[in-house]
Amino acid sequence: xxxxxxxxxxxxxxxxxxxxxxxxxxxxxxxxxxxxxxxxxxxxxxxxxxxxxxxxxxxxxxxxxxxxxxxxxxxxxxxxxxxxxxxxxxxxxxxxxxxxxxxxxxxxxxxxxxxxxxxxxxxxxxxxxxxxxxxxxxxxxxxxxxxxxxxxxxxxxxxxxxxxxxxxxxxxxxxxxxxxxxxxxxxxxxxxxxxxxxxxxxxxxxxxxxxxxxxxxxxxxxxxxxxxxxxxxxxxxxxxxxxxxxxxxxxxxxxxxxxxxxxxxxxxxxxxxxxxxxxxxxxxxxxxxxxxxxxxxxxxxxxx
Amino acid sequence: xxxxxxxxxxxxxxxxxxxxxxxxxxxxxxxxxxxxxxxxxxxxxxxxxxxxxxxxxxxxxxxxxxxxxxxxxxxxxxxxxxxxxxxxxxxxxxxxxxxxxxxxxxxxxxxxxxxxxxxxxxxxxxxxxxxxxxxxxxxxxxxxxxxxxxxxxxxxxxxxxxxxxxxxxxxxxxxxxxxxxxxxxxxxxxxxxxxxxxxxxxxxxxxxxxxxxxxxxxxxxxxxxxxxxxxxxxxxxxxxxxxxxxxxxxxxxxxxxxxxxxxxxxxxxxxxxxxxxxxx
Ligand SMILES: Nc1ncnc2c1ncn2[C@@H]1O[C@H](COP(=O)(O)OP(=O)(O)OP(=O)(O)O)[C@@H](O)[C@H]1O
Ligand SMILES: [Mg+2]
Numbered sequence: 001x002x003x004x005x006x007x008x009x010x011x012x013x014x015x016x017x018x019x020x021x022x023x024x025x026x027x028x029x030x031x032x033x034x035x036x037x038x039x040x041x042x043x044x045x046x047x048x049x050x051x052x053x054x055x056x057x058x059x060x061x062x063x064x065x066x067x068x069x070x071x072x073x074x075x076x077x078x079x080x081x082x083x084x085x086x087x088x089x090x091x092x093x094x095x096x097x098x099x100x101x102x103x104x105x106x107x108x109x110x111x112x113x114x115x116x117x118x119x120x121x122x123x124x125x126x127x128x129x130x131x132x133x134x135x136x137x138x139x140x141x142x143x144x145x146x147x148x149x150x151x152x153x154x155x156x157x158x159x160x161x162x163x164x165x166x167x168x169x170x171x172x173x174x175x176x177x178x179x180x181x182x183x184x185x186x187x188x189x190x191x192x193x194x195x196x197x198x199x200x201x202x203x204x205x206x207x208x209x210x211x212x213x214x215x216x217x218x219x220x221x222x223x224x225x226x227x228x229x230x231x232x233x234x235x236x237x238x239x240x241x242x243x244x245x246x247x248x249x250x251x252x253x254x255x256x257x258x259x260x261x262x263x264x265x266x267x268x269x270x271x272x273x274x275x276x277x278x279x280x281x282x283x284x285x286x287x288x289x290x291x292x293x294x295x296x297x298x299x300x301x302x303x304x
Numbered sequence: 305x306x307x308x309x310x311x312x313x314x315x316x317x318x319x320x321x322x323x324x325x326x327x328x329x330x331x332x333x334x335x336x337x338x339x340x341x342x343x344x345x346x347x348x349x350x351x352x353x354x355x356x357x358x359x360x361x362x363x364x365x366x367x368x369x370x371x372x373x374x375x376x377x378x379x380x381x382x383x384x385x386x387x388x389x390x391x392x393x394x395x396x397x398x399x400x401x402x403x404x405x406x407x408x409x410x411x412x413x414x415x416x417x418x419x420x421x422x423x424x425x426x427x428x429x430x431x432x433x434x435x436x437x438x439x440x441x442x443x444x445x446x447x448x449x450x451x452x453x454x455x456x457x458x459x460x461x462x463x464x465x466x467x468x469x470x471x472x473x474x475x476x477x478x479x480x481x482x483x484x485x486x487x488x489x490x491x492x493x494x495x496x497x498x499x500x501x502x503x504x505x506x507x508x509x510x511x512x513x514x515x516x517x518x519x520x521x522x523x524x525x526x527x528x529x530x531x532x533x534x535x536x537x538x539x540x541x542x543x544x545x546x547x548x549x550x551x552x553x554x555x556x557x558x559x560x561x562x563x564x565x566x567x568x569x570x571x572x573x574x575x576x577x578x579x580x581x582x583x584x
Contacts, residue, residue, distance in 0.1 A: 011584075050423050052583040070325060074426040075315040084417040086335075088342050097335040101425035103324025112311075119308040149315050149425075174310075181312050 001026050001184050008055030009042050016042045018208035029185035031195045031202030035300050038205040040188040041081050044157050048078045077151030081158050083138045087131035099148040120144035135162045153184045192290040204297050211297040223296045224288035225250050229266040231280035232258045248272050328427050332435020351447045355454040382547050385460040390542030391515035394535050397477030400447035404440035405485035414494050429579035444477040468545035476538030479563040482570030489577040509533045537562050
């Protein structure tokens with residue numbers, strides 16, 4: 001479905017995407033993870049066949065987007081990071097005109113629009129100007145709009161940012177079902193739980209490069225330990241304590257507010273800390289997550 | 305989000321891409337007309353109000369003065385309103401047409417970024433440019449016809465002059481709208497672009513295009529404004545076609561070629577700029 005080889009995007013001298021390679025197969029759901037400015041949206045725009053690459057090779061649905069942009073885009077659904085509706089038009093009209101851009105017939109759209117309004121829980125807001133929708137409602141409208149042409153590849157750039165938890169979970173469920181229909185998903189997100197839930201495979205990007213690739217489970221296995229012990233000694237004492245416990249576990253990660261100790265057995269490490277005569281204010285043993293992979297690879301926590 | 309079952313056949317079943325490619329500019333025009341329809345009340349009110357007020361004050365007031373003072377050796381040779389009409393019509397056409405290329409372009413690139421939504425479908429930059437121009441032409445024709453109707457009602461022009469004058473005015477409107485589409489596509493920030501265009505482009509163009517007196521009576525160092533102004537080209541053409549003002553045949557050709565050329569140039573530049581901005 002998507003093949004990228006040495007895919008590069010430069011803005012003047014600045015390299016936003018720096019020669020990345022990846023492949024996405026039909027029916028797969030593929031994730032792009034990375035801190036702000038990593039180049040996720042830029043990569044998404046190149047896949048969406050709008051942004052022109054400045055280097056490398058890219059094939060979408062068997063075609064080169066530089067030569068067959070419109071033919072490729074006809075079969076893509078794109079949910080932009082930034083909502084871009086005509087605020088003066090009503091909710092239903094925005095779905096309708098977008099469908100018209102694909103050349104869909106009025107009769108087809110008449111039905112489709114109502115269905116998508118229902119899906120996005122916007123039926124009540126059908127005749128309201130988009131300017132008057134809440135942020136989350138606009139987001140839902142953008143997602144619904146991306147489905148109007150029943151795309152083969154659905155591209156979602158931070159789809160759930162601004163959605164309430166219930167809407168997020170229902171969206172995940174919907175995306176699962178679309179996947180079952182054979183729709184290929186490409187997703188960026190800042191929510192690790194979302195990535196773990198939705199993505200079969202993902203790449204972690206930083207500064208335009210791919211840091212790691214694999215399934216969520218494989219990445220956790222490769223870049224983190226089974227368990228993580230989180231201990232807090234109070235912000236003043238953390239650095240000091242970190243030095244004292246540096247030899248414990250597989251690896252430690254001192255953060256400003258807490259210390260993470262990676263090991264196969266968190267409880268055991270905690271006991272060792274007590275033996276050293278140290279008393280953490282709080283301690284917590286949990287399973288490793290993508291969050292830890294991310295921290296290991298980029299040196300950054302996600303919530304920044 | 306709800307659990308609604310979505311009907312799903314897949315894009316390759318429901319789309320006819322080759323057909324959509326052909327109709328692409330029309331889809332954009334359709335959207336623009338829908339957006340315009342939200343302002344239909346204002347468009348009609350101003351479209352009627354402007355000429356009525358203008359003709360009442362300037363046309364009839366000043367016209368009466370000019371016609372009475374110039375007497376037998378009136379250098380214009382026709383009633384002042386008849387002389388004025390082609391210029392007023394061309395100006396109205398230009399105003400209406402450029403409203404529908406400048407505002408949509410600001411909106412699409414800057415205000416709500418809707419061009420970035422369009423370009424994510426099968427549409428291309430040139431379809432967006434084409435669609436905006438189609439919709440602008442329709443709006444321009446609508447306003448020009450209203451204006452011409454008022455001119456006829458005020459006795460400024462005979463009904464028989466309407467087709468040629470409307471043609472010249474719409475031609476001017478569309479070609480200048482094309483130029484403004486190109487200019488606006490370069491605007492990166494919304495900082496009073498409109499006020500600048502109004503003050504430094506539209507007003508001088510209206511004043512110095514042989515609108516109120518023949519262009520030749522302006523000092524030569526100001527006449528260039530008229531030469532590059534579609535208002536003058538349309539006005540001179542319109543005066544020739546409507547009441548037979550004597551214009552050299554080569555100059556008539558220049559009028560048509562000039563307007564055609566700026567239209568084509570504007571659309572080419574706009575298409576290139578749209579394409580580069582939308583593929584950044
Ligand atoms: N049109 C542009 N012109 C110049 N630089 C750009 C442009 N678009 C993006 N960039 C730069 O490219 C880099 C990557 O941006 P991008 O939007 O792809 O990041 P991202 O991973 O999506 O970040 P975020 O998580 O904040 O959405 C950034 O440094 C950004 O400033
Ligand atoms: Mg982004």
